[in-house]
Amino acid sequence: MVKKRKILIPEPKSRFIRVKCKQCGNEQVIFDHATFPARCLVCGTVLVRPTGGKAELVNAEIVKILG
Ligand SMILES: [Zn+2]
16 A cells, blocks of 8 residues: 655745845845845845846845845
8 A cells, every 4th residue: 555645844945134235235134035126225226136036136245144
């Protein structure tokens, strides 16, 4: 008797990262897999843009990766 039971644990591959805006130096936490462009809260510069998977950093640099 073959058991075809699979246990799938939904593991979140996404995470939050702390980025620094290259324009004004503001640091903020954004979602690694953003599905929408994230903007700097201070100057409004687009920090990341969605690519369908992992978000691409545009005008930001990673300061720290949070969990
Ligand atoms: Zn900024």
